[in-house]
Amino acid sequence: MGKTLRLLLGDQLNSEHSWFKEVDDNLIYCMFEMRQETDYVTHHIQKVIGFFSAMRNFSKELKSNGYNVIYYKINDTKNTQKLTDNLSKIIEEKGIKRFEYLLPDEYRLDQQLKDFCTSIAIDSTAVDTEHFYTKRNELKTFYEGKKQYLMENFYRHMRKKHEVLMEGEQPEGGKWNYDKSNRKKWKGNTSIPHYKWFVNDVSEIVSDIKKAEIETIGTLSTKTFSYPINREQSLQQLNYFCEQLLIHFGDFQDAMHTNEVNLFHSRISFAMNLKLINPKTVIDTVIDYYYEHKNDIDISQVEGFVRQIIGWREYMRGMYWALMPDYKKKNELENTNALPDFFWTGNTKMNCLKNAINNSLDNGYAHHIQRLMVTGNYALLTQINPDEVDQWYLGIYVDAIEWVQLPNTRGMSQYADGGLIATKPYVSSGSYINKMSNYCKDCHYSHKEKVTEDACPFNSLYWNFLDDKRQQLGNNHRMGMMYSLLDKMNADKLTELKERAQHIIENADEY
Numbered sequence: 001m002g003k004t005l006r007l008l009l010g011d012q013l014n015s016e017h018s019w020f021k022e023v024d025d026n027l028i029y030c031m032f033e034m035r036q037e038t039d040y041v042t043h044h045i046q047k048v049i050g051f052f053s054a055m056r057n058f059s060k061e062l063k064s065n066g067y068n069v070i071y072y073k074i075n076d077t078k079n080t081q082k083l084t085d086n087l088s089k090i091i092e093e094k095g096i097k098r099f100e101y102l103l104p105d106e107y108r109l110d111q112q113l114k115d116f117c118t119s120i121a122i123d124s125t126a127v128d129t130e131h132f133y134t135k136r137n138e139l140k141t142f143y144e145g146k147k148q149y150l151m152e153n154f155y156r157h158m159r160k161k162h163e164v165l166m167e168g169e170q171p172e173g174g175k176w177n178y179d180k181s182n183r184k185k186w187k188g189n190t191s192i193p194h195y196k197w198f199v200n201d202v203s204e205i206v207s208d209i210k211k212a213e214i215e216t217i218g219t220l221s222t223k224t225f226s227y228p229i230n231r232e233q234s235l236q237q238l239n240y241f242c243e244q245l246l247i248h249f250g251d252f253q254d255a256m257h258t259n260e261v262n263l264f265h266s267r268i269s270f271a272m273n274l275k276l277i278n279p280k281t282v283i284d285t286v287i288d289y290y291y292e293h294k295n296d297i298d299i300s301q302v303e304g305f306v307r308q309i310i311g312w313r314e315y316m317r318g319m320y321w322a323l324m325p326d327y328k329k330k331n332e333l334e335n336t337n338a339l340p341d342f343f344w345t346g347n348t349k350m351n352c353l354k355n356a357i358n359n360s361l362d363n364g365y366a367h368h369i370q371r372l373m374v375t376g377n378y379a380l381l382t383q384i385n386p387d388e389v390d391q392w393y394l395g396i397y398v399d400a401i402e403w404v405q406l407p408n409t410r411g412m413s414q415y416a417d418g419g420l421i422a423t424k425p426y427v428s429s430g431s432y433i434n435k436m437s438n439y440c441k442d443c444h445y446s447h448k449e450k451v452t453e454d455a456c457p458f459n460s461l462y463w464n465f466l467d468d469k470r471q472q473l474g475n476n477h478r479m480g481m482m483y484s485l486l487d488k489m490n491a492d493k494l495t496e497l498k499e500r501a502q503h504i505i506e507n508a509d510e511y
C-alpha cells in the first residue's frame, strides 16, 4: 500500500478529528505557512502570529504523538509559498499514492483544492472537518422554499435538534430569546475580574515575519500573544469565561466602555475559528456550568451566549455556503465611497470610533457591538464601498476568516445583500451609542447637537443616509417609523443635515 498525503490548513487544528484516532506509518500530514495566505489581504500582525503559533504548536503535538508531519515555516527554502505547488512537489518527491484534505471553510481554498484534485493523477478525497454542528449545506436545505432566511427560525430548530436549553419541546425558562434583557449599559459598578491573557512567547515568529517582509497592520506591544494557541489554553479560556464572565455576559453583551476592551465577552472566537476547540465543547461546558450554578446565574446570560454560537455562528457559515460566490460582489445599496484613512490609524476626534479602532489595532479584537454599531454603522452611514469595508474587517481581527467575516460585514453590517441576513440596516444616530457606552461623555462632539460645528457626525449622517437610500429602504416595514419621521421633517432642516453630512463624508479624516 502506498503513502497517503493529508493536508491540514491553518484553521483546521482539530486534535479531536477522527484522522487522529491512530498513528499509521503510511500517512503523512502536511502543513504550510505561506505567502499565499499572508498576502491575500493585509492582516493584523497578531493574526499572522496567532495562526503561525497555533500551527507550529499543533504540528509539534502531532509529531510528539508519533504522526509523520511535513511542516514548512514561512522562510523554509523548500516552501514555494503556494499551496498547490507545495503539494505537487511533496507528492512527487515522496511517491504519494493518495491525497486527502479536510473541507476548507473558505470558498477560495475550496475551489483551489477542487481544481488541484482534478489536475493530479492520484486518487483524492475531501473529508468533513468534524467541527461545526451543521454540514455545509444544511442551512440551505432548511430554508428551501422559504421567502426569508430568518436566523431566529434556524436558531429554534438548532435548540430543538441538539436539545440545548430545552424542557421537552419547550425552551427552558419559557422564552426562546432573552435579547431584550441583554442591553444594559455598563457603568463600572459591576466589577470585571482581571482579564485572562496568555503570555505565549512569539519572539521567533515575530523575527520570521520580519525576515519574510510580510506586510501587516496593527501592533504587538510585547513579544507575547495573548489568545489561546492550543486546545489546553482554549479550555482554560473557556473555564475562565464560565467562572468569571458568564454571570453577566447577557446583561452587558451590547455595552461599550472606554476602559474595557472585553467587558464580559469570551474572546473564544480565535480558538474556535482555528478549530482548537469545537463549538459543542464550548456549549456543553457552558451549559454544564450553568446547571451547576443555577441559583447564581440567570438563564438570560446563558441563552445570549448559546444564541451566538449555535445560532449566529452556524447561521453565518450556512449563509456563506448557500450564497457564495455571488455574495462577495453584492452591493445593493450601491455604496462607492472610500474608507477614511483613520480606520488604519485611529486618528479621529470621534471618541467612539477612536476607541473601537484603537482596540482593533492594539489587540486584533473588538467585540460585536463595536464592530456592528460603531465602525460598521459609520461605514454604512458614510456609504463606503463594501469591498473596502470587507478588506478592513478581514484583515484587522484575529478571528477574521472569510466564511464568518463576509456575511457579518457585507450582510449583517453593511446591508449590501439587500436584507438577506439583516431584516433592516443596523444604523443609528449618536443617541444609541450614548445609550450603550460612555464614549460620548468625553467626545469632542456633542451627541445632542445635529448641525452645529460640534454636533455628533452620526446625527446628520443618519438622516442623510435614510434620505439617500429611500428607494432601496423606503418600503421596508421595519424602517417605517423612521421614514415617517423623515417625511415630517422641515425641508430646511433636512437640507442643513444633508449639507453637514456631505461635508463629513467628503472630509472624513478631518472629523
Ligand code: FAD
Binding pocket: 264, 265, 266, 267, 268, 269, 270, 272, 273, 305, 308, 309, 312, 313, 314, 316, 366, 367, 368, 369, 371, 372, 376, 393, 394, 397, 399, 400, 401, 404, 405, 406, 408, 409, 412, 413
Ligand atoms: P462573544 O461575544 O463572547 O461571543 C461568543 C461567540 O459567539 C464568539 O466567539 C463567536 O464565535 C460567536 N459569535 C457571536 N456573534 C457572532 C456572529 N455575528 N457571527 C458569528 N459568530 C458569532 N466573528 C468572527 O469570528 N470572525 C469575524 O471575522 C467576524 N467579523 C465580524 C464583522 C462584523 C462587521 C460584525 C458585526 C461581527 C463580526 N464577527 C466576527 C462576529 C462577532 O463580532 C465576533 O465573533 C465576536 O466579537 C468575537 O468575540 P468573542 O469571542 O469575545 O465573542
Ligand code: SF4
Binding pocket: 349, 350, 351, 352, 353, 429, 430, 431, 433, 434, 439, 440, 441, 443, 444, 445, 446, 447, 456, 457, 458
Ligand atoms: Fe461617537 Fe457622536 Fe458619541 Fe462622539 S458624540 S462618541 S462621535 S456617538
